[in-house]
Amino acid sequence: MSQQQPSISSVLNQTTANQVAHNRLKLASISKTIVLCGRQNISLRGHRDNFTDIERDTAGLHNHGNFMALLNFRLDAGDVVLRDHLSKASRIATYTSSVIQNQLMDILSKQVRQHIIDIVEVAKWFCITADEVTDVSNKEILSLVVWYCEPDSLLPREDLVGFFQCNEGITVQQLANMILTHLQSFDLDLFYLRGQAYDGAGNMSGSIRVVVKSLALTSVRNMMNIVRKVYFFEAHLKRQRKLEDVISDTQPSSTFNKLKDLCRTRWVQRLDAFTIFSSLYQSVLACFESIYLDGPALWSNDSITDANTLRHAITITDFISSFVITKSSLQYLHSLTANLQGSSTDIIHAVKEIETITSTIQNIRDNIDTYHDEWFTEIKEVCDTAGTVPSTPRTCARQAHCSNTPASSPSEHYLHTISIPLIDHLLFELKSRFSSHQPVALLSLCIVPSAMLVLPVPEFLTHSFQLADKYKDDLLSPNSFA
Structure with a gap:
């Protein structure tokens, strides 16, 4: 009796299985190339990387992108499967x-994200960081990062779990719903979410900000934009050299020879930028005037126009008042911001300073007339340097974009339009951002070994007891702290 032949269905199934396995081998080389580009942060696409362009470029004159170049490199290295496929x-x-x-x-x-989520589920407790930005295509993108401790090594990790387009909008509620939706789609248990941070996501952090008249702080916002534009010296070597020459002539004893960028993220650098700009104000004015007077013989039209425009912008009373009052108000936060961006020990010291600084700002608010008089004295000195007579902006019956507060003098005008709203804003920010539970959470840094070595024993025990009471439901043996 002849041997029974396999059925047609089994033959077809085997053929299909062989084809699937062969196709997977083809995709393996392509996928590994993409993974390599991702690991090394290499862009894939080229200017002309479609099949037609590659066929036409027989002489190899065009760059078809990193992805195609790496595939060709695999072919040269002896990837037989890929060569046979292509x-x-x-x-x-x-x-x-x-x-x-x-x-x-x-x-x-999706595979990488799922791998991260699997580890987070084992680790149980986690935190998130969200940041909303606009990409080069002018689309609002939300990045989401999870923080957790590796289950085996207990080392802290932060991993990006994705970039997500904000199709529904970027309001506080829309971003919050979007974050919740994605976390739930990852099957993460929000019961174990122990921290949230919104790095630069202004709308999210803005949900707890003071509701003040936007017009009241318009002058401060405009002032910061102007100071940021004055940083134009750094972008051109010739302009920077000109500024250095003017500084050596007008302020030879100055310890600064260049301006600092008004950084959007590092507040310490922002405060330093205010200090340096104030110190070099006279030289910056002289430099702008010199560039304008030198004319087209030495400078481009853009340089002349920018210099003249910025010279006018930084000499008006509204700018000078906003700058002096803002600089004077923020100087009280310098030590706090420096410590919060420092080591664990510095942050612990910063927590202790929060109450003191809040009391100081509150005292300024209670005696705002006295402090404003001191600030306005400095404003008049800067106006003298700029050759400007202190004045108030022109007002009209109905004002839509500028403050129209009635005032009998420039000092009274800027008291009500800048000093009071700015101090109120700082007070609310301090109280809202450092509410009762946040200092306790920050004190968890006391258990970092470097901090434990320098903290006095009674202080360390006090912080430990506070932490144990705050997170007693998360601790395996909370009574061990008793």
């Missing part, structure tokens, strides 16, 4: 198009 596959089945690249990247990103 030589025999039809033009619509090479799996190297931008569409396939995006699909593979999406699949790979």
